[in-house]
Amino acid sequence: MTALLFGSISTLADTSEIQRDSFNQAFKEHGLDWDWDQQEYAGLLGSNGGQDRVAAYAEARGETVDAAAVHATKSRIYQETLRSSTITARDGVAETFRAAKEQGLKVGLVTTTSADNLAALSDALGDTVPFDQFDVVVDQSKVAARKPDAEAYTFALQQLGEDASDVVAIEDNLGGVQSAKAAGVKVVAFPNGNTTGQDFGDTRRVDSVDLADLRQ
Known part of the structure; x- marks a missing residue:
């Protein structure tokens, strides 16, 4: 990884x-x-x-x-x-982000939402998840097709110079999971409060994220 x-x-x-x-x-x-x-x-x-x-x-x-x-x-x-609002990172996210950077992994954010939405979240999270430390950030302005199309992930892989087989993605909804899989990226489902009822099939689900666990 x-x-x-x-x-x-x-x-x-x-x-x-x-x-x-x-x-x-x-x-x-x-x-x-x-x-x-x-x-x-x-x-x-x-x-x-x-x-x-x-x-x-x-x-x-x-x-x-x-x-x-x-x-x-x-x-x-x-x-x-x-x-x-007071916004907090999800369980394990800040710790996983820091550990990944400390261990020399590249870390990206791969969405098809707007850059303005990302800027607002960055402001809300502050130093908890420092957006300026992402190695790549993909938003809707950088790709032509929304998830579940693979383009957002293939673009991120190209920008990072990484092979899909060496990368792990974390997604909270079925369309995102399908997007990562279409790009050949291993993905873990981390559903939010409104996607917890979605059927992720054989994709592994987690309730919190931990780098050591994601490496397995």
Whole structure:
């Protein structure tokens, strides 16, 4: 193992409920009578990409909605909330990050969310998970296809100069797991509060991360 790749934002800090609440606030701002409770939201997380999720939901209801505008509002609210909240890293994340750097591993963050969302999370986590120490950061501006497409991971591997067989990824949702596997990267599922019910098949699941365990 020569590199460790964290997947979506919620592999670092579980912001999934902040995400859901931000969607609901955005719906109100746009005059929509939608309200995603936790069960419904969890059921919608089988696909990646919030804008696409809003568009698909509107289509299923036979409604016409400016999904891009709704998602932009959601993103603004989400970023504002992150920066005004006390955010903590998930169990073992900060320790694993430090240990990986100390042991000479390359560490990356491989998402298909926006750079603005990552900046807000970086501000919220501060020195707990120092983003300036990532060896590669992938966001939606750097790839053409969202997860579960493999592009985000193949791009990260190219930037790091690493072979997929020497890398381990940590992902919190099924689309992310599929993306890593499509790129040939070994992956561990680390579900968040809203993806814990997803079926990860034969992918190993963990409730916390530990570098020694990930090396196995």
